[in-house]
Amino acid sequence: MVRDITIGQYYPAKSVVHRLDPRVKLVSTLLYLISLFLFRSISGYLVATIFLVTVIRISRVPFSFIVRGLKPVVLLLMITVLFNLFLTRSGDVLFHAWIITITEGGLVTAVYMAVRLIYLIIGSSLMTFTTTPNELTDGIEALLHPLNKIRVPVHEVAMMMSIALRFIPILLEETDKIMKAQIARGADFESGNIIQRAKSMIPILVPLFVSAFRRANDLAMAMEARCYRGGEGRTKMKPLHYKHRDYTAYAIVIIYVIAVFAIGRYLPLHIWIF
Amino acid sequence: MDMVQTEKLVFEYEKRDEEGNVIGVSRAVDEVDIDVQEGQFIAILGHNGSGKSTLAKHINAILVPTQGTMWVNGRNTKDPEELWNVRQSAGMVFQNPDNQIIGTVVEEDVGFGPENLGVPTDEIWQRVEDSLRSVGMIEYRHHSPNKLSGGQKQRVAIAGVVAMEPKCIVLDEPTAMLDPVGRREVLKTVQKLREQKKVTVILITHYMEEVVDADKIYVMDHGHVVMEGTPREIFSRVDELKSYRLDVPQVTLLADELRKRGLKIPDGILKKEELVEALCQLN
Amino acid sequence: MSIKLEHLNYVYSQGTAYEKKALNDICIEIPHGEFVGIIGHTGSGKSTLIQHLNGLIRATSGELYYNGENIYREGYSMRGLRNEVGLVFQYPEHQLFEIDVMTDVCFGPKNQGLSADQCKERALEALRLVGLKEKYYNVSPFELSGGQKRRVAIAGVLAMRPKVLVLDEPTAGLDPKGRDDILDQIAYLHRESDITVILVSHSMEDVAKYADRLIVMNKGAVMYNDEPKRVFEHYQELEKVGLAAPQVTYIMHDLAGRGIPVRTDVTTVAEAADEILRAVGS
Numbered sequence: 001m002v003r004d005i006t007i008g009q010y011y012p013a014k015s016v017v018h019r020l021d022p023r024v025k026l027v028s029t030l031l032y033l034i035s036l037f038l039f040r041s042i043s044g045y046l047v048a049t050i051f052l053v054t055v056i057r058i059s060r061v062p063f064s065f066i067v068r069g070l071k072p073v074v075l076l077l078m079i080t081v082l083f084n085l086f087l088t089r090s091g092d093v094l095f096h097a098w099i100i101t102i103t104e105g106g107l108v109t110a111v112y113m114a115v116r117l118i119y120l121i122i123g124s125s126l127m128t129f130t131t132t133p134n135e136l137t138d139g140i141e142a143l144l145h146p147l148n149k150i151r152v153p154v155h156e157v158a159m160m161m162s163i164a165l166r167f168i169p170i171l172l173e174e175t176d177k178i179m180k181a182q183i184a185r186g187a188d189f190e191s192g193n194i195i196q197r198a199k200s201m202i203p204i205l206v207p208l209f210v211s212a213f214r215r216a217n218d219l220a221m222a223m224e225a226r227c228y229r230g231g232e233g234r235t236k237m238k239p240l241h242y243k244h245r246d247y248t249a250y251a252i253v254i255i256y257v258i259a260v261f262a263i264g265r266y267l268p269l270h271i272w273i274f
Numbered sequence: 275m276d277m278v279q280t281e282k283l284v285f286e287y288e289k290r291d292e293e294g295n296v297i298g299v300s301r302a303v304d305e306v307d308i309d310v311q312e313g314q315f316i317a318i319l320g321h322n323g324s325g326k327s328t329l330a331k332h333i334n335a336i337l338v339p340t341q342g343t344m345w346v347n348g349r350n351t352k353d354p355e356e357l358w359n360v361r362q363s364a365g366m367v368f369q370n371p372d373n374q375i376i377g378t379v380v381e382e383d384v385g386f387g388p389e390n391l392g393v394p395t396d397e398i399w400q401r402v403e404d405s406l407r408s409v410g411m412i413e414y415r416h417h418s419p420n421k422l423s424g425g426q427k428q429r430v431a432i433a434g435v436v437a438m439e440p441k442c443i444v445l446d447e448p449t450a451m452l453d454p455v456g457r458r459e460v461l462k463t464v465q466k467l468r469e470q471k472k473v474t475v476i477l478i479t480h481y482m483e484e485v486v487d488a489d490k491i492y493v494m495d496h497g498h499v500v501m502e503g504t505p506r507e508i509f510s511r512v513d514e515l516k517s518y519r520l521d522v523p524q525v526t527l528l529a530d531e532l533r534k535r536g537l538k539i540p541d542g543i544l545k546k547e548e549l550v551e552a553l554c555q556l557n
Numbered sequence: 558m559s560i561k562l563e564h565l566n567y568v569y570s571q572g573t574a575y576e577k578k579a580l581n582d583i584c585i586e587i588p589h590g591e592f593v594g595i596i597g598h599t600g601s602g603k604s605t606l607i608q609h610l611n612g613l614i615r616a617t618s619g620e621l622y623y624n625g626e627n628i629y630r631e632g633y634s635m636r637g638l639r640n641e642v643g644l645v646f647q648y649p650e651h652q653l654f655e656i657d658v659m660t661d662v663c664f665g666p667k668n669q670g671l672s673a674d675q676c677k678e679r680a681l682e683a684l685r686l687v688g689l690k691e692k693y694y695n696v697s698p699f700e701l702s703g704g705q706k707r708r709v710a711i712a713g714v715l716a717m718r719p720k721v722l723v724l725d726e727p728t729a730g731l732d733p734k735g736r737d738d739i740l741d742q743i744a745y746l747h748r749e750s751d752i753t754v755i756l757v758s759h760s761m762e763d764v765a766k767y768a769d770r771l772i773v774m775n776k777g778a779v780m781y782n783d784e785p786k787r788v789f790e791h792y793q794e795l796e797k798v799g800l801a802a803p804q805v806t807y808i809m810h811d812l813a814g815r816g817i818p819v820r821t822d823v824t825t826v827a828e829a830a831d832e833i834l835r836a837v838g839s
Binding site for chain 3: 322423424451453455456480519520524525527528531535547549550553
């Protein structure tokens with residue numbers, strides 16, 4: 001089950017996208033997500049599609065892997081599509097039966113919405129596929145660095161993120177072991193109403209919390225023993241430096257955003273089959 | 275030169291009831307005097323709860339003495355000015371391999387210590403490479419620690435300490451959670467480090483087999499040092515060791531048993547070859 | 558109450574890139590009342606194997622019979638099976654959760670639908686069997702020492718009155734005395750109550766002393782399945798797969814190699830002493 005979720009995973013490959021500075025990828029992803037809301041025309045979608053497909057090809061992440069990442073959100077997608085399909089009333093009526101009415105406007109909005117959501121998810125997961133969790137936290141730390149001035153503990157937050165990333169798999173595995181140990185003692189997690197089920201989680205949650213606190217305590221000690229004393233005076237093993245390719249990437253993304261914006265503004269082409 | 279030295283070291287912690295009121299004081303370490311010279315291999319033995327881990331945590335200034343003094347590399351661990359010097363000169367490896375690895379990639383974890391010390395980037399890379407090589411984990415440098423075996427994780431933890439270039443490494447029961455293969459791996463690594471880097475090693479354990487090569491052994495019980503001497507001296511006192519809840523290797527037990535039943539076998543047999551040799555001499 | 562495994566296979570994450578054969582054609586039979594040791598190093602498949610015994614993992618192929626009944630047939634009650642085959646996992650920390658020892662040990666019987674009085678009766682019986690002192694019955698399980706926690710965890714399963722008790726590395730992380738105490742207690746348990754004991758370990762020395770029979774696992778397959786003496790005859794093969802025979806076995810082999818007429822199928826210190834005295838002392 002847990003293994004099926006590919007969102008947030010790293011996909012190791014040797015590509016230019018993988019080698020880009022994490023800051024470039026974070027900023028670009030953000031810009032791409034914003035760009036998806038700048039247009040309402042098919043030409044806009046065309047540009048966004050070409051851009052996305054090109055980046056996927058360059059990144060060398062297999063398309064099937066990306067599609068697999070969409071599986072867990074299929075239900076959410078369907079709900080959005082159906083809502084838009086049935087509740088938007090504009091333009092010609094295409095279909096009517098009983099209380100169901102589908103209009104041209106509804107169909108268009110539904111399709112647009114679905115595509116937009118899919119691109120949104122693919123766009124952001126492409127970032128995590130091509131960036132290791134560590135690079136990601138380094139990138140976030142560097143980008144948020146100015147917030148240090150208003151006393152936001154940026155380094156500490158980034159450190160917490162990377163520790164969380166390291167311990168999530170360990171705690172998941174531990175949860176599995178605890179569940180098995182309690183099932184062996186006759187615990188039942190599957191039957192009963194919501195309250196009974198919530199109660200049946202206690203035998204899992206208590207050992208899990210006790211263990212998590214113990215780990216936290218051990219880890220804090222180990223970090224202190226290795227002379228950790230916060231971000232001050234600390235050097236970096238992998239400092240972030242913009243390279244030539246990073247500036248090129250920024251330029252391309254900016255050109256893309258301008259293009260999408262211009263098309264949305266000046267070229268509102270509507271080519272419809274109906 | 276003295277690497278680690280204590281003088282009447284006492285560590286007490288307060289026992290509290292559920293409301294947080296102090297209901298008593300417990301002595302985990304009681305007037306301990308130890309003396310470790312530079313380059314030595316010292317073992318501290320004791321059962322769970324004997325105070326050996328509490329003592330070990332003093333060497334890294336994670337704990338400071340309630341009474342008495344501890345010097346590490348000539349520095350008093352109670353002196354706040356010296357805290358980071360003490361921690362840098364005495365690195366520490368803990369029992370649970372999962373709970374001391376901070377990085378999500380092996381090489382980044384090894385770089386964590388040098389980063390904290392403010393070592394320049396180029397030198398960090400050099401140190402990471404050197405220390406991963408010295409523990410034999412260089413080919414795993416890009417791996418996630420989660421995919422490694424227990425023994426491998428401990429070797430990464432050791433590399434993380436080595437990269438800080440300490441004069442002394444304290445290993446607090448590094449093998450307690452490992453299987454026999456992992457235990458052998460870790461001990462071999464420690465052995466190799468001693469030969470290559472001439473670093474002082476203090477090994478805390480409850481496995482007697484791991485300490486036969488030590489220069490000196492301290493045995494702890496109830497917070498006291500109750501035995502002190504070379505492995506041969508310590509291992510010849512089988513009944514005493516058993517009374518401190520320690521396990522004696524089968525070969526030492528067998529030699530002791532045979533001696534008690536009248537065979538002329540020398541004291542303090544440590545290795546099976548020695549016993550076989552002694553028995554062959556009898557024949 | 559026999560357990561019988563026939564051509565049992567288990568494959569992890571079948572059909573994915575992570576596919577891995579964890580158990581390979583396992584055929585073993587464990588008759589009622591036996592004390593069996595399962596030995597293998599980490600990753601040998603021993604933990605996967607025992608999780609099949611109470612149905613926590615379902616075999617990819619092959620059959621498992623409990624008392625002659627195929628547990629994979631439709632409608633077989635896994636709950637019933639888990640009441641009969643008690644499994645104690647390696648770390649007691651994974652199962653202890655209640656406010657005190659007594660309540661925690663009652664968790665199993667409570668899940669079996671017993672009344673509060675019956676639960677308490679079962680819990681008292683189990684706590685006595687594992688040798689935990691009465692003064693700890695009302696203490697929080699988190700305040701106990703490693704060895705005591707282990708006892709409470711075993712009691713928690715014993716209180717369900719299983720016919721088969723499976724223990725996964727019950728001595729991991731304990732000091733030598735703690736380890737001997739727990740193993741002696743398990744041996745006592747086996748003598749006192751009419752149950753089958755299956756002890757999983759990676760220490761040959763531990764298991765050799767207690768088990769009637771050893772099952773040695775390597776790379777997901779059964780490597781040896783015989784009484785300890787017979788298994789240790791293969792000490793060189795065991796060495797190759799990262800396991801070792803007890804130290805005394807090596808000594809006896811070395812002595813025999815040097816021409817001293819001793820038997821080599823010796824596994825404990827006491828036996829070895831007798832044997833050496835017989836050969837040398839006279």
